[in-house]
Amino acid sequence: MQEKILILDFGSQYTQLIARRIRELNVYCEIYPFNHYPAPDENVKGVILSGSPYSVRDAMAPYPDLQQVKGRIPLLGVCYGAQHLTHNFGGEVLPSNTREYGRARLVEIDNEDPLFTGVTPGTQVWMSHGDTIARIPDGYRITGSTGDVKVAAFRIDGEKTWGIQFHPEVYHTTEGARMLGNFITNICGCRGDWTPESFVEMTVRALREQLGDDRVVLGLSGGVDSSVAALLLDRAIGDRLTSIFVDNGLLRKNEYEAVLEAYRKMGLNVRGVDASAEFVDELRGVSDPEKKRKIIGRVFIEVFDREAHKVQNVKWLAQGTIYPDVIESVSVNGPSATIKSHHNVGGLPDKMHLRVVEPLRLLFKDEVRRVGRALEMPGEILHRHPFPGPGLAIRILGEVTPDKLSTLRDADEIFINGLKSNGLYDKVWQAAVILLPVQSVGVMGDERTYENTVVLRAVTSTDGMTADWSHLPHEFLADVSNQIINRVKGVNRVVYDISSKPPSTIEWE
Numbered sequence: 001m002q003e004k005i006l007i008l009d010f011g012s013q014y015t016q017l018i019a020r021r022i023r024e025l026n027v028y029c030e031i032y033p034f035n036h037y038p039a040p041d042e043n044v045k046g047v048i049l050s051g052s053p054y055s056v057r058d059a060m061a062p063y064p065d066l067q068q069v070k071g072r073i074p075l076l077g078v079c080y081g082a083q084h085l086t087h088n089f090g091g092e093v094l095p096s097n098t099r100e101y102g103r104a105r106l107v108e109i110d111n112e113d114p115l116f117t118g119v120t121p122g123t124q125v126w127m128s129h130g131d132t133i134a135r136i137p138d139g140y141r142i143t144g145s146t147g148d149v150k151v152a153a154f155r156i157d158g159e160k161t162w163g164i165q166f167h168p169e170v171y172h173t174t175e176g177a178r179m180l181g182n183f184i185t186n187i188c189g190c191r192g193d194w195t196p197e198s199f200v201e202m203t204v205r206a207l208r209e210q211l212g213d214d215r216v217v218l219g220l221s222g223g224v225d226s227s228v229a230a231l232l233l234d235r236a237i238g239d240r241l242t243s244i245f246v247d248n249g250l251l252r253k254n255e256y257e258a259v260l261e262a263y264r265k266m267g268l269n270v271r272g273v274d275a276s277a278e279f280v281d282e283l284r285g286v287s288d289p290e291k292k293r294k295i296i297g298r299v300f301i302e303v304f305d306r307e308a309h310k311v312q313n314v315k316w317l318a319q320g321t322i323y324p325d326v327i328e329s330v331s332v333n334g335p336s337a338t339i340k341s342h343h344n345v346g347g348l349p350d351k352m353h354l355r356v357v358e359p360l361r362l363l364f365k366d367e368v369r370r371v372g373r374a375l376e377m378p379g380e381i382l383h384r385h386p387f388p389g390p391g392l393a394i395r396i397l398g399e400v401t402p403d404k405l406s407t408l409r410d411a412d413e414i415f416i417n418g419l420k421s422n423g424l425y426d427k428v429w430q431a432a433v434i435l436l437p438v439q440s441v442g443v444m445g446d447e448r449t450y451e452n453t454v455v456l457r458a459v460t461s462t463d464g465m466t467a468d469w470s471h472l473p474h475e476f477l478a479d480v481s482n483q484i485i486n487r488v489k490g491v492n493r494v495v496y497d498i499s500s501k502p503p504s505t506i507e508w509e
């Protein structure tokens with residue numbers, strides 16, 4: 001059976017990072033709110049308590065019920081988790097005189113302790129807390145200290161419980177991965193056999209069981225998530241999956257044909273639907289970005305629903321939802337306010353009265369790519385930059401017209417092809433051209449022009465939540481600018497966006 005680790009979330013911004021680190025060790029783990037987690041069965045090899053923005057001394061401090069865990073299976077408290085294991089079990093946690101924040105050195109380590117096997121004395125760790133453990137309960141033993149923090153790490157004698165006041169999951173804790181690895185391997189005894197291949201095998205089996213002989217529809221977007229979801233379902237149920245790829249008229253140049261062709265080559269049972277006229281029609285006269293998004297979302301649902309009804313006996317709607325969306329909606333802090341209207345087709349399941357199947361709901365984005373690789377997905381889909389559901393409509397500031405779409409497509413093609421032919425495409429997380437509703441004066445030959453400006457945008461990022469502008473070579477930018485101005489009618493000025501996110505977003509609308 002699939003061994004796993006449970007992570008109980010107390011609301012720390014780093015909880016997801018703990019999960020990622022553990023999965024990097026090829027061990028499967030799941031995150032649950034501290035007050036709502038399943039009773040551990042024999043597959044649960046250990047439990048980790050995350051950090052928290054709360055103080056254990058607050059009246060409202062999150063208080064987990066650990067009766068089924070503590071003293072029964074391996075337990076590791078991180079930061080707040082460690083303070084909880086102290087404060088509520090006979091020790092004392094007090095406000096620290098100096099807020100303990102940032103880098104520190106673990107000058108004293110008990111290397112006999114299985115959590116610290118092979119960890120270098122003096123190794124850098126990263127602290128972030130306003131409280132500190134002042135006194136440990138009887139039966140606890142200090143296993144690590146920094147210059148300022150006596151109880152940086154402890155364990156409880158006679159049970160498999162550990163606590164550390166620093167964050168092993170963050171990059172600044174140099175040997176954090178080793179410590180988590182020690183916990184997972186030495187203490188929990190995990191085998192570490194969770195790989196993309198094993199995920200595929202397990203998921204295909206589970207999908208067959210779940211879906212039986214039913215038929216399923218899925219909306220393909222050209223992006224990685226929906227494509228990987230489709231491949232997994234294709235493995236499980238073959239042509240009982242019908243994938244629908246809608247041309248909303250807002251795609252890049254030749255994208256619809258190229259992507260449809262790629263899907264067919266992958267053996268998917270896919271239907272292409274050219275609904276471009278419908279979308280462009282509905283967008284006429286609309287300049288407000290949120291209104292544009294809403295219209296595109298609504299028309300997509302209408303088109304998809306119409307097409308899906310042409311498939312007989314459909315019982316399920318498959319979606320490419322991934323883990324960050326799932327955690328966000330169940331997290332301790334509740335659905336975060338930052339959830340964008342990006343979830344373009346959120347209304348689809350309600351409208352269609354279908355049951356929803358989400359084969360990727362437990363994966364992080366980079367894991368989706370690894371699974372895609374295991375499924376032998378072609379590189380042109382696997383390494384494709386993210387592309388927003390509303391497509392070029394949010395890259396044309398103001399009203400969307402067929403002329404503007406055509407101008408933007410031509411400029412975009414030059415930029416993207418340039419990135420590819422100069423070996424820069426994979427170094428950039430996302431690239432786009434934006435068409436501004438701004439004209440400026442130029443000269444071409446002997447003539448004065450009064451034409452449009454386009455913006456080149458390229459960013460590096462890991463998840464799109466934060467991003468930096470890509471430092472593309474000047475010669476490359478010069479070449480792209482020349483090509484656009486010479487070849488794209490109606491554009492006489494090209495600028496490069498050098499803003500990072502935050503505060504600037506990746507898209508301009």
Ligand code: XMP
Binds near residue numbers: 342344
């Ligand atoms: P921002 O512009 O918010 O973009 O920095 C972050 C990431 O989200 C994409 N994005 C969208 N994706 N529907 C989508 O499916 C949308 O309405 C939308 N708006 C932005 C953006 O391309 C980037 O990858």
